[in-house]
Amino acid sequence: MGNCLAPLAQSSSSATAEQDSAPQQPTPEQPLSPISHVFSTSSSSSRQPISDRVRRNKSVSSKVRNSRSSSIFSMGGGPSLDALRNYATLSNPTSSLPPSKLLLSSSNTLAVFDAYPKAKYHFLVLPRYPFPPLSNPESKNSIAPLEAFDDLKSLLMKMNREAREDVLISMSNMAREVEEMIRDEMLKTEGFEWKIDVGFHAIPSMKHVHLHVISDDRISPSLKTKKHHNSFRPDLGFFIPIMEVQRWIEDDSNMQERVDALSSAERLLNTPLTCHKCDEFMTNIPKLKTHLEKHFVEERAAELRHIARHGTQRNSDEEMF
Template sequence: MKRKFESDMSKSATSKKGHWSAGLLTSMEDPECMVKEDDKIVVIKDKYPKAQFHYLVLPKENILSIRQVKKNHQDLLMHMHEVARGLVEKHTDHEFIMGYHAMPSMQRLHLHVISTDFCSPCLKTKYHWNSFTTPFFLHSSDVSRQLHEEGEVKNISPQKCKDYLNTQLKCHKCTLQPKNMPALKRHILTHIDKQKQ
């Protein structure tokens, strides 16, 4: 995540086709990844899921990221949100969050639909964790409301994004601040065990 984030910060959003940041475009066409499709969107499974369930809702319209969303995309974002809610409803025994990264590393607008167990071998770094558990993660309902009321999605500055990603680790369920990711991941399992009881 750090490498990707720094790369995104230092370059404009015009990466070459075939670059790792354009990987979502390939995944959108991969039958192994695809979950659902309609005339406006494609839903795929994240290739490197950060939780037990991790989907991405992508528009077929070529919108590079949340930073390029305009007022005329309001209906599209609402549709993406409704599709995400439909995915969540299939997993009634899990909690989910739905949202966008404030400064995504991958090209093509994508809405994360991710279970809050955060149980995955792909969840490895503080940057991974903080990208979903700090204000770096823009909740879908907030983004849609802001677009409706203000006609735009306010961008968070690159420095603020970096600060969020560097925030001290903190459990999303309680006040514990573990010293590292292995400790956090062990702690998260205690919450999962409590839910099963």
């Protein structure tokens, strides 16, 4: 996905991670399994298996939980709503954030673990600020104001065409790296790869524009409400696939309409609860969860059968990736 935009910028170098300062809550459902391998993915250097990091999170999270009132939490507990902005403005994220929170970093983007993943794999990609980095010669005259990085809407409205293309290309490239890491991990833990969605929320609740990279199983204990589920359906209009945004910036004649559509997208979250894979109506969330588990088990069985027979997955590249 997200190709056709431009040659990639810089290669990311691995890092340490942090999402917002929220306690990570990996659960037994999470596929990030016990196995620890070294990532073989091309680009970055010291890669470390996602699974290892998430497991480490457990100890990290209990420590954090026990010191809730401290710094990183806003009053009353829970992650701060501008945690992402705090990450984005760090001058040295790799040294500031633990690997349990930071997945990857490059000179102009970060990829972090979502603190409350809504699927087996769920990461956020965000542009760093300043963007481009001050070290970049171009930065002298092209630094957009921080407000332009609040969300997708401000990116589209407050940034000139060239700048927003740069930001989107960088984010898209980082998302692709994250996808590769996820696919590696899927193969190692389940023996097959499944669909990954990449896109923005029309109305995000955390400040600082971020791109979701989320596996389409939607199996996670943190997925608790209809709004959670609807907010990631690529067919509703609240979740905006990055490829669609890329089409927008190629033809920006209708930009105002598109931005207006973003602003009025909240009502879409009240759409009746149906399965995003087969569209069957679900009377409640627990039933959806059971239903999604069934989808996953069936898909895995079918893929593994196909792999055994043909040596390759059934789904074609264009269908899945």
